[in-house]
Amino acid sequence: MIVAHRVEDVRAAERAALAALPAGTLMDRAAAALDVVCADVLRESTGAVAGRRAVVLAGAGDNGGDALLTAARLARRGVAVTALLTADRAHAPALATARRAGVRARAWRAGDESTCAAADLLLDGIVGIGGGGGLRPAHEGLSALDGPVVVAVDVPSGLDADTGAVTGEVLAADLTVTFGTARPAHLLAPAAGFCGRLLVADIGLADLPAPAVERVEPRDVAGRWRRPGPADDKYSRGVVGVVAGGPDYTGAAVLAVEAAVRAGAGMVRYLGPGHPTELVRHRRPEVVAGPGRVQAWVLGPGVSPEDPEQQERVRAALASGEPAVVDAGALAALPGTLGPQHVLTPHAGELARLLGVERAAVEADPLAAARRAHERTGATVLLKGSVTTVVGGGGRVLTAASAPDWLATAGAGDVLAGVLGAALAARPDEDPAVVAADAAVLHGWAATLASAGGPIAALDVAEAVPAALTSLPGWDGRP
Numbered sequence: 001m002i003v004a005h006r007v008e009d010v011r012a013a014e015r016a017a018l019a020a021l022p023a024g025t026l027m028d029r030a031a032a033a034l035d036v037v038c039a040d041v042l043r044e045s046t047g048a049v050a051g052r053r054a055v056v057l058a059g060a061g062d063n064g065g066d067a068l069l070t071a072a073r074l075a076r077r078g079v080a081v082t083a084l085l086t087a088d089r090a091h092a093p094a095l096a097t098a099r100r101a102g103v104r105a106r107a108w109r110a111g112d113e114s115t116c117a118a119a120d121l122l123l124d125g126i127v128g129i130g131g132g133g134g135l136r137p138a139h140e141g142l143s144a145l146d147g148p149v150v151v152a153v154d155v156p157s158g159l160d161a162d163t164g165a166v167t168g169e170v171l172a173a174d175l176t177v178t179f180g181t182a183r184p185a186h187l188l189a190p191a192a193g194f195c196g197r198l199l200v201a202d203i204g205l206a207d208l209p210a211p212a213v214e215r216v217e218p219r220d221v222a223g224r225w226r227r228p229g230p231a232d233d234k235y236s237r238g239v240v241g242v243v244a245g246g247p248d249y250t251g252a253a254v255l256a257v258e259a260a261v262r263a264g265a266g267m268v269r270y271l272g273p274g275h276p277t278e279l280v281r282h283r284r285p286e287v288v289a290g291p292g293r294v295q296a297w298v299l300g301p302g303v304s305p306e307d308p309e310q311q312e313r314v315r316a317a318l319a320s321g322e323p324a325v326v327d328a329g330a331l332a333a334l335p336g337t338l339g340p341q342h343v344l345t346p347h348a349g350e351l352a353r354l355l356g357v358e359r360a361a362v363e364a365d366p367l368a369a370a371r372r373a374h375e376r377t378g379a380t381v382l383l384k385g386s387v388t389t390v391v392g393g394g395g396r397v398l399t400a401a402s403a404p405d406w407l408a409t410a411g412a413g414d415v416l417a418g419v420l421g422a423a424l425a426a427r428p429d430e431d432p433a434v435v436a437a438d439a440a441v442l443h444g445w446a447a448t449l450a451s452a453g454g455p456i457a458a459l460d461v462a463e464a465v466p467a468a469l470t471s472l473p474g475w476d477g478r479p
């Protein structure tokens with residue numbers, strides 16, 4: 001997991017650490033981490049460190065201080081460093097250190113975007129957790145910068161560290177180095193899209209409370225995916241009941257069933273009309289058609305709101321109280337009583353309809369929208385997207401960001417529903433929010449494997465799930 005804490009919690013932990021350490025220690029540690037990263041970046045992108053050109057942007061606060069101390073370290077490595085001071089004051093001791101090390105420091109001037117563009121490396125220390133609301137007008141041009149590798153100190157300037165929402169221009173980074181723990185903006189859409197690769201440097205912060213956001217990594221899934229033991233039978237491994245498809249949408253039934261089978265369900269039951277039942281049987285002879293004992297449901301892929309028989313099956317399944325994935329057609333008519341064991345899996349458009357807002361509002365702040373849906377329904381909400389956001393019982397927030405862009409393809413959601421159904425059936429005693437995030441990570445990982453950088457079809461993703469599981473870092477001791 002990569003955990004993120006709210007700014008107030010970061011600041012409290014920082015105060016505790018500051019009180020126990022000599023002055024300047026935390027900033028020195030931050031600069032030491034940044035220096036190593038910047039040197040690596042220069043080496044990787046230009047083949048050398050000494051003799052390369054770096055521009056360091058330094059604002060008025062400690063974020064600028066981190067950047068100036070890093071500038072000093074880079075100058076001592078032989079990098080030609082220019083520091084551009086973006087505010088009317090700068091962190092004085094750090095500026096003095098930088099100057100002593102040979103950094104050329106001067107005030108930012110109009111047109112300095114071209115100074116930045118000509119550098120091999122740009123270090124962004126304009127503003128960190130003390131800022132937000134977009135870049136100031138004088139620096140807005142930096143949001144269109146093209147050329148140097150950009151390393152952000154703590155957070156890309158212009159972002160508000162506490163939220164995923166983006167309210168102005170941002171200096172997008174290729175790499176973001178943060179300290180002690182991540183910030184919510186690093187893990188939440190759309191802000192996370194401006195951070196590039198995220199590195200969390202250990203600077204010795206302790207006593208952090210429960211995180212605000214947790215990003216599930218493939219390694220976490222390897223440790224948690226339920227594997228059968230010698231005492232297991234098909235029932236103890238989990239029976240998945242699938243209510244998907246209908247006379248017109250047969251593919252969703254096949255995809256959801258295929259994915260549940262491939263993700264390790266002990267048994268899959270399919271409930272639906274004759275034509276999709278025949279197709280499901282043809283593709284997966286292991287599947288049992290018709291009602292019976294079920295530990296978790298997959299409800300709604302390819303189910304029309306106007307299909308009374310399938311909708312009745314959805315209603316009965318939800319009323320049973322068993323864990324359920326509530327997808328697509330099952331989202332159209334939610335009953336009043338849902339619990340955290342019910343995992344709603346809308347995409348932005350479906351969540352917008354559920355909340356009665358515009359799709360753009362959901363996309364502008366996916367966490368806020370998912371949270372509202374959770375509060376309204378009582379269900380766990382998994383909002384699909386390039387970053388998948390899960391809000392579960394107690395307001396716990398998890399994200400998954402393992403999916404390639406190629407996964408935005410028809411039927412991919414049906415596959416996720418099947419994978420998640422199998423996981424819910426196998427892990428009845430765990431927090432459904434964690435199970436849901438794990439399924440999203442595995443789904444994305446399978447898509448990456450199936451894609452190998454190229455286009456994919458949804459069925460490819462379902463078929464890749466077993467190989468994806470065994471290729472997870474940490475699976476059977478994999479590095």
Ligand SMILES: NC(=O)C1=CN([C@@H]2O[C@H](COP(=O)(O)OP(=O)(O)OC[C@H]3O[C@@H](n4cnc5c(N)ncnc54)[C@H](O)[C@@H]3O)[C@@H](O)[C@H]2O)[C@@H](O)CC1
Pocket residue numbers: 010011013014026027030059060061062063064066126127128129130131132133134135136153154155158179180203205
């Ligand atoms: N919290 C921690 O644990 C640590 C924090 N450190 C650094 O300290 C930073 C926080 O320092 P500060 O509290 O001084 O805050 P910042 O340096 O993030 O920003 C404060 C200054 O930025 C201005 N500002 C606000 N919004 C702006 C915007 N949109 N554009 C330009 N300027 C804006 C403010 O007026 C203020 O002068 C962190 O981001 C991190 O880089 C590190 O030194 C190490 C430890």
Ligand SMILES: [K+]
Pocket residue numbers: 063124125126127128152153154155156157
């Ligand atoms: K910054």
